[in-house]
Amino acid sequence: MTNTQASQTSHGNLRYERGLAKLQEIDGEGGVKVVESLADIAPDFARLLIEFPFGDVYSRPGLDLRSREIAVVAALTAMGNAAPQLKVHIQGALNVGVTRTEVIEIIMQMAVYAGFPAALNGISAAREVFAADDKKSAQSLAEPRALAEEAI
Incomplete structure (x- = not known):
């Protein structure tokens, strides 16, 4: 491997690591999936998706991150x-405040x-994300209760 190749590989790995950390910070499990x-x-x-938007931008x-997700x-x-991408980023927006x-x-x-059709599609996506988030929250609240009831 030449020095240039080693430098690109090292640089690429840093971009990937930085990007993966940023993706997890914003989207948690959803982005990784x-x-x-x-x-x-x-x-x-997949590598480019991590390196460029998340590792670089x-x-x-x-x-x-809040301002970026609003944009x-x-x-x-x-x-x-x-x-599909809008749903991931609506969840990401919620995750960053x-x-x-x-x-x-x-x-x-x-x-x-x-236009109204684009906004209606966006509201529909938001409805789905909010409902999934509510369901996840309800399950999270129910788990400790179920464990406490089992202990009794």
């Missing part, structure tokens, strides 16, 4: 054709620039 789903068919794409100092939810809503009310307001704002 997306990457894992690509491993058998497009592992290079999300890791920049100019904006906090991503707005952009994906405006696109109108990226529901954006409230449900703010998510809905962001999506409603996009109706002005991207």
Whole structure:
């Protein structure tokens, strides 16, 4: 291996490690599942997905994660054709401190620039994310109760 190849490999690994850490900080399990789903068919794409957006862009100092996720939810809503990605980033926005009310307001704002159909699709995606989040929260609350009841 030449010095240039070693440097690229080392640099690539740092980008990947930084990106994976940032992805986990934002999306937790959800983001990792997306990457894992690509491993058998497009592992290079999965690596690029970690290195570029999360290792390079999300890791920049100019904006906090909350602001970045607000921008991503707005952009994906405006696109109108990226529901799976929008759902992941709505959850990511919630994970980094954006409230449900703010998510809905962001999506409603996009109706002005991207049209009502895109905003309606975004609201539908938000509804699904909120419902899944509520279900997960209810299960988390029920587990300690069930354990306490078993102990009695």
